[in-house]
Structures are given as C-alpha cells and as structure tokens.
Amino acid sequence: LRALGNVRIPGAAEQSIRPYKSSEQYLYAMKEDLAEWLKELYGLDIEAGTFATALETGAALCAHANNVTRAAAELARARPERARCLRLPAAGVTCNPAAQPGTFQARDNVSNFIRWCRKEMGIKEVLMFETEDLVLRKNEKNFVLCLLEVARRASRFGMSAPTLVQMEEEIEEELRRELDLPPGEAPLLRPPRCTCPVQFPMIKMSEGKYRVGDSSTLIFVRILRSHVMVRVGGGWDTLEHYLDKHDPCRCTSLCECPQSPRGH
Known part of the structure; x- marks a missing residue:
C-alpha cells in the first residue's frame, strides 16, 4: 500500500471499483x-463473475464439506490436544455429483451443505444462507459470507485458506504481539475533493494500521489483488465503501452515515 487519499493507489482501487457501486x-x-x-483447491472453472453459477448444483459445496470433515478427522488423530479445543465436524454430507442446475437433486445438494454448516460446523445464523439464496440468487451476500466462515474454520484444521483468511490471521497475530499502539503520525489519508473545514482523518498508527475519524476506532488496511481492503471489527470492507459510510464528506442520502457537525 503505497499511498491513500489524495495520492494515487497504483492499480489497486481504481481498476475494480469503477464498474461497481461502492x-x-x-x-x-x-x-x-x-x-x-x-x-x-479443486480445479473448478470459476471466476468472480460466475461464482454462483459454478456452485449452484451444490456438488462442489458437498465435496468441500466432506474434505473439511476428513481434514478435521486427520487433525483429531494427529493432534488430539489441539482438536479438543476446536469444534470438529463429525459427519460429512451425501451428494449427487451429477446434479444439473435447477433440479431437485441440485437443491438437495445445497440443502445438505446448509444442514452440515449448521449442525457440524456450528455456523451462526447471521452468516447462514438458504437454498433459494444460491439457486435463485436471492441473497448472494450471505452465501459468500457463509463460505468464507467455513474456510476460516477449516483453516484451523490444516486446510488451505483464502487470502482474506490468511490476512485475518496475520492481523490477529499482530494484535497478539502488540499491547500498546505506537505514537500516531501525521494524517495520511484524506478523502479526495474534500471541502470540509475540518477534514476526515485517517492517521497511520503503524504499518497497515490506522485510526479513523474522531474516534479511537482502528482499522487494518491490506491489498487484495486489485482491491484495497479494510478489516474493522470482525469483517472486511473495501476502503472506498468504508469511507463512503463513515466520511461525512463522501456520504450520500442513501448511506448509513454517522451524524457529524462538519459541513460539506
């Protein structure tokens, strides 16, 4: 991450942000x-633009669930002391690998995966999705969040993890190492074209860590391919969307923006 705010971010935010709403x-x-x-992991023909289409039969989801269950069993055999500290899936799922999109067999596959997520992995309801969310594209967000949570938990069993989960682990390790924040530096982040009398600051506390606005909130900034990602609390956002929600100068009437005395 070379620069933020008024200084250009080479390739990172601009390439992927423009075709999409914040x-x-x-x-x-x-x-x-x-x-x-x-x-x-599986050699699937899948891209971001075909994400739901590639997974809608549920066959790949069920195969992944069974692989996670096997990884958990191997962990229990190899490292029983660690396994006792984790919730391990005890059973896999039945699957029809030949299911075609839109068929009852495909819906059964997806339903079996959902049941496994709830019963075996203990995924919280706020992160769960329903069969129609994937098959009819009703709630793609929850489907994505559920897969990310499954990947997050499976990484504790020794399975490879998506880059986002790897970055989470790096941030958690950093937090474990640091008890006190280093002194703040001069504001690094300022929203472009800002005309507010008092600008919304993002102050660099250490490499990849910033304090935002007038609060003590800390965010962690990482580059994910062509995206500038922000981790705050327990989730992820893009920097662009995060600023749209929190910087009074950038908020629109449709944003959930905190009230602020700053003018525009």
Missing part, C-alpha cells in the same frame, strides 16, 4: 478471492 465492491472482492481459492 456497496458492491467488498462482495465482489470476496467472490474474487474465494473463486481463486476454490480453483486452486
């Missing part, structure tokens, strides 16, 4: 990351 960027970034990960 609110769609983070979802596209997650699909792109998950698609590359699934392609590497």
Whole structure:
C-alpha cells in the first residue's frame, strides 16, 4: 500500500471499483478471492463473475464439506490436544455429483451443505444462507459470507485458506504481539475533493494500521489483488465503501452515515 487519499493507489482501487457501486465492491472482492481459492483447491472453472453459477448444483459445496470433515478427522488423530479445543465436524454430507442446475437433486445438494454448516460446523445464523439464496440468487451476500466462515474454520484444521483468511490471521497475530499502539503520525489519508473545514482523518498508527475519524476506532488496511481492503471489527470492507459510510464528506442520502457537525 503505497499511498491513500489524495495520492494515487497504483492499480489497486481504481481498476475494480469503477464498474461497481461502492456497496458492491467488498462482495465482489470476496467472490474474487474465494473463486481463486476454490480453483486452486479443486480445479473448478470459476471466476468472480460466475461464482454462483459454478456452485449452484451444490456438488462442489458437498465435496468441500466432506474434505473439511476428513481434514478435521486427520487433525483429531494427529493432534488430539489441539482438536479438543476446536469444534470438529463429525459427519460429512451425501451428494449427487451429477446434479444439473435447477433440479431437485441440485437443491438437495445445497440443502445438505446448509444442514452440515449448521449442525457440524456450528455456523451462526447471521452468516447462514438458504437454498433459494444460491439457486435463485436471492441473497448472494450471505452465501459468500457463509463460505468464507467455513474456510476460516477449516483453516484451523490444516486446510488451505483464502487470502482474506490468511490476512485475518496475520492481523490477529499482530494484535497478539502488540499491547500498546505506537505514537500516531501525521494524517495520511484524506478523502479526495474534500471541502470540509475540518477534514476526515485517517492517521497511520503503524504499518497497515490506522485510526479513523474522531474516534479511537482502528482499522487494518491490506491489498487484495486489485482491491484495497479494510478489516474493522470482525469483517472486511473495501476502503472506498468504508469511507463512503463513515466520511461525512463522501456520504450520500442513501448511506448509513454517522451524524457529524462538519459541513460539506
């Protein structure tokens, strides 16, 4: 991450942001990351633009669930002391690998995967999706979030993880190492074309870590292919969308923007 705000970010934000609304960027970034990960794992013909289409029969989802279950069993045999600290899936799923899109067999596959996520992996309801969300594209966001959470948990069993999960682990390790924040530096991030009397600051606290606005909120910034990603709390967002939601100068009437005394 070379620069932010008024200084250009070479290739990172501009390439992928322009074709999409700010609110769609983070979802596209997650699909792109998950698609590359699934392609590497299983050789699937899948891209961000064909993400749901490539998975709608549920066959790849069920195969992945069974691989996660096998990885958990191997962990339990090899490292029982670590396995006792984790929730491990005890059973896999039945699957019809020849199911065609839109058929009852495909819906059964997806339903079996969903049931496995709830029962065996204990995925929270807020991250779960329903069969129609994938088959009829009703809620692609929850489908993506559920897959990311499964990948996050499976990485604890020794399975390879998407880049986003790897970055999460790096950030968590950094937080474990650092008890006190280093002194802040001069503001690095300022929204472009800002005319507010008091500009919305993003102050660099350390490499890849910033304090935003007038609060003590910390965010972690990472580059994910052509996206500038922000991790705050337990989730991910793109920098563009994050600023659209929090910087009063950039918020529109459709944004959930905190109230601020700043003028525009």
